Amino acid sequence: MTSSPIVKFDNVVKKFGDFTAVEKADFEIGRGEFLAIMGSSGCGKTTTLRMLAGLEDPTSGNIYLDGERVNGRATWDRDTPMVWQSLALFPFLTVQENVEFSLKMRGVAKAERAERARKWLDKMQITEFANRNIAQLSGGQRQRVALARALVTEPKILLLDEPLSALDAHLKVRMQAVLSNLQKDLGITFVYVTHSMSEAFSMADRVVIMSRGRIEQIGTPVEIYREPRNRFVAEFLGSANIFEATVEEEIAEGWKVIHEEGRAIIPASELPDAKTGDKITFIVSAENMQLSAPDSEQDGIEATVAGDEFVGGTAMIFLETASGKELKVQKSHEELSTLKRKAGSKLIVSWSAEHCHVLPDE
Numbered sequence: 001m002t003s004s005p006i007v008k009f010d011n012v013v014k015k016f017g018d019f020t021a022v023e024k025a026d027f028e029i030g031r032g033e034f035l036a037i038m039g040s041s042g043c044g045k046t047t048t049l050r051m052l053a054g055l056e057d058p059t060s061g062n063i064y065l066d067g068e069r070v071n072g073r074a075t076w077d078r079d080t081p082m083v084w085q086s087l088a089l090f091p092f093l094t095v096q097e098n099v100e101f102s103l104k105m106r107g108v109a110k111a112e113r114a115e116r117a118r119k120w121l122d123k124m125q126i127t128e129f130a131n132r133n134i135a136q137l138s139g140g141q142r143q144r145v146a147l148a149r150a151l152v153t154e155p156k157i158l159l160l161d162e163p164l165s166a167l168d169a170h171l172k173v174r175m176q177a178v179l180s181n182l183q184k185d186l187g188i189t190f191v192y193v194t195h196s197m198s199e200a201f202s203m204a205d206r207v208v209i210m211s212r213g214r215i216e217q218i219g220t221p222v223e224i225y226r227e228p229r230n231r232f233v234a235e236f237l238g239s240a241n242i243f244e245a246t247v248e249e250e251i252a253e254g255w256k257v258i259h260e261e262g263r264a265i266i267p268a269s270e271l272p273d274a275k276t277g278d279k280i281t282f283i284v285s286a287e288n289m290q291l292s293a294p295d296s297e298q299d300g301i302e303a304t305v306a307g308d309e310f311v312g313g314t315a316m317i318f319l320e321t322a323s324g325k326e327l328k329v330q331k332s333h334e335e336l337s338t339l340k341r342k343a344g345s346k347l348i349v350s351w352s353a354e355h356c357h358v359l360p361d362e
């Protein structure tokens with residue numbers, strides 16, 4: 001972060017009765033940053049966003065917006081417009097009237113309102129629909145109206161709560177590009193709540209991963225992907241192979257460890273303070289796993305192909321070891337083309353030591 005943060009959550013807790021929806025949220029959001037808050041249903045992401053918008057008050061802790069403590073300050077007095085999943089457009093107003101709405105509420109004169117609304121309709125490429133009713137628009141056009149309506153007051157920060165979840169897959173990808181470009185062009189801070197990893201990781205500068213009210217990790221997509229902070233994050237990402245192991249002995253290349261399926265070498269840099277007998281958890285991401293034919297003499301774990309799944313230009317192969325452990329290997333179709341990998345085929349799974357990442361102790 002280059003300048004002072006635009007948002008600061010200082011040990012913020014939100015309880016509903018005895019239930020803790022958000023537990024000690026303590027983080028900052030940089031000016032002009034695209035921050036995604038991600039996690040499964042009920043983890044507290046919307047509550048976090050609603051506290052920032054002034055729709056919920058923290059039970060304890062402080063929220064600062066642009067350096068000012070805003071606990072208790074009404075939502076209309078914060079300039080933190082929000083775009084909802086439902087969009088919440090006014091069906092009885094035209095597109096132009098929807099976009100002008102918050103300017104009207106602020107007492108902006110008619111001519112200026114119309115001019116400012118036109119500018120945003122133009123930016124969002126929906127000028128031609130200005131006089132239409134909301135019911136006469138497609139899903140993507142409605143999204144653009146909702147964005148224009150939220151941005152017309154030129155806020156410093158925009159809050160978005162699952163704004164794309166109702167769109168079909170194709171439109172979702174297009175709107176992701178629209179949002180991403182808009183955020184970069186305007187330089188406005190976006191705080192974006194989603195349960196979708198692909199949305200969060202493709203658009204955000206940093207991602208907050210929440211589980212049961214707790215922030216599990218905050219980092220850039222690459223940091224989180226390469227170095228998940230704990231087992232929860234590694235499992236949530238879904239692409240890591242996780243091994244429980246015991247440290248055996250120090251060797252020239254690092255440490256030899258014994259895990260459920262055999263032995264592995266962990267680089268010394270990953271285990272700076274290890275000693276024999278230590279229990280560790282390490283991960284190897286699916287894309288760093290290798291597959292070889294059973295007769296290739298490659299050292300590794302023998303496993304049986306259980307199935308596969310297309311992931312864009314690659315395939316994720318799911319295998320099962322003799323002891324029933326599931327392994328995941330992600331490879332391009334080209335790399336896989338020479339392997340027999342029908343369900344039931346046996347293959348050797350291996351990896352190089354440099355791709356092992358040890359999870360920090362909890």
Ligand SMILES: Nc1ncnc2c1ncn2[C@@H]1O[C@H](COP(=O)(O)OP(=O)(O)OP(=O)(O)O)[C@@H](O)[C@H]1O
Pocket residue numbers: 016019021039040041042043044045046047048195
């Ligand atoms: N007004 C409320 N009263 C009581 N409990 C609430 C209230 N609002 C939220 N909760 C609870 O707090 C928890 C977090 O809710 P929140 O809406 O923040 O989750 P979320 O991560 O946004 O989930 P989703 O993706 O399903 O929207 C949930 O268990 C929810 O039931």
